[in-house]
Amino acid sequence: MKKIQVGVVGATGYTGEELVRILAWHPNVAVSYVSGKEDRDIRIQEIFPYLKNRLDLECKAFSQSEAIEKCDLLFLSLPHTVSMQSAPALLKAGKKVIDVSADYRLKNVDVFEKFYKTSHKDTANLKQAVYGLPEINREKIKSAELVANPGCYPTGSILGLAPGVKKGLFDLSGIYIDAKSGVTGAGRKADKALNFSEVNESFKAYKLFEHQHVPEIDQELTRIAKKDMSVIFVPHLLPINRGILSTIYARLSKSMTTEELEVIYQKFYKDEPFVNVYPKGALPELKNVQRTNFCDIGLRVHPSGKLAVIVTAIDNLGKGAAGQAVQNMNIVCGFDETAGF
Template identity: 50%
Template sequence: MAAGKLNVAVVGSSGYTGGELLRILLRHPRVAVTAVTSERSAGQPIASIFPNLAGLTPLICEPLDPAKIATKAEVVFLALPHVTAQEAAYRFHALGRKVVDLSADYRITDPAVYEKWYEHGHRYPALLTEAVYGLPELYRERIEKASLIANPGCYPTSAILGLAPLVRGGMIDLESIIIDAKSGVSGAGRSPTLAHHFPEVNEGLMAYKIGTHRHTPEIEQELSALAGKGVIVSFTPHLIPMNRGILTTIYARLTKFIDTAELRARFEEAYRNEPFLRLLPPGQVPNVRHVRGSNFCDIGVTADPRTGRAVIVTVIDNLVKGAAGQAVQNMNLMARFEETEGLLSAGLFP
């Protein structure tokens, strides 16, 4: 354990979000990473799995043994597949450790809804009631006091941030919401599959899981909480041949038409003090290129007088604001560090 620093472990460190957590945490001034896990690469230096970390850490991967890892870390990040994370979160939580779970296992508050969409029962419904949905822009005060964070999904982060001011302000017809989102291939994780093989994806663009993607109930749960009544959305994800990034275009009918300047003013008011949300100047449109490697979410708003719709475009890096960066933002809040500590950096350009 490193004295004077917050000791943290990354469980599932050999995957894409695990690697991104390490990239961020190894340069965080108030944190020491004391343990990393991988089953398949146990015994190997993590820097041999992520050559970009060479020279920055001597950490060796170890198998997932909660009792052992809990002796080395006060906060545990779980970058595991769903279902596997259920048990790990339970074990670490029972050992008194704070947990930030990047999987979907503790995001859906109703276990029956989780079971329906994830085709697996929830073994720890009591712990589920203690989890806090880790979207700081909505739940900052609750996150500060939480012991288990359900870190949001990447698509839900981009969709909810684009819709929250409209839904909370009663500005749109809740039955008219269409969310059209495009994600880079790292969103599918590091394990190779045919659908994500380079020749299958490169120079193509396709929609998938239309109306059936597992992030749908998560988006609807959070929008319903904001609206105070049930919200159903049309959500269509797309796979796009780039490594990182999500661009989400949201369409919704305005209940009372306002022009773009007024719409932008409403977003400005809602997000004025948000360190990671950048509302773009009028006439500018978000581009995933501008947030790659950063924890920012860029937002562009337009009111279309011809259709009476608000058209909101958001961009995030799925591995940063959509996963590891948001997880560190949540850790900062739980540890009462500056919320932006270790995170406030420009992305890569070009």
């Protein structure tokens, strides 16, 4: 099969690096373009030495014309607001775009502008963007020109709640998500609060009730529930590099056992290559999902039968970003969904 030419814009960041790492070994693609923010005279294998003998490309500042000339499909691993300045020309030139940023995830522009504190510059393409959570939207992703790759926290949260929400098992007014993320979740850029000495041996909650991923989780769960719903979401910063562990508390509308809940979740995800519902009340750990595209899920129902506790584990750079973006590319291009992993 002829390989398609792909590019990674923002290849020097954490999600961009992870994309390049997966794509360089992907059987159906050739990485033909990579860029960073600055125009430097440097090659990608000088930045990431493990690409020696695998990928040898210049890594300069983003050039729209070069990206269009060299690629069939582009990943945008850029800060929000930068993606929506780059995507329109690529889409106009007939390229497929998978955006890892938040720019095309929220359908309500007012909500985007409130949470991201900036105006939206590409509402025309926002309408056609497909939210790239394969387990929920696979059919729509197949024909998408523009995929809005989900946020890291929303991926773990939505996958943990979707089966119960869809089946009407939960009291939708009583859902609490207690999520903990490793430091790479904030990107590679310098930030005092993320210095090793600030984070190491510490643990803290942040952005209570105002995190930008709250409206994304609400939007997608509302679609699944087919009625308005809103979760209470509390993110935490873990002193580790990668991974998100989410502990989700959901009141059950009807009493049930752990075994009964497990059967429902197992059935919902039975054909999913990257979701692993643990049996017999076993609970997931980050070490089992780091550097993978898996979302592992463990379930327990409180002995009262009235409260479900769902624990999900993902790698924020894997299923929470680059891994999921490659999974989306596989779906868009008609490749085996697990190719490259």
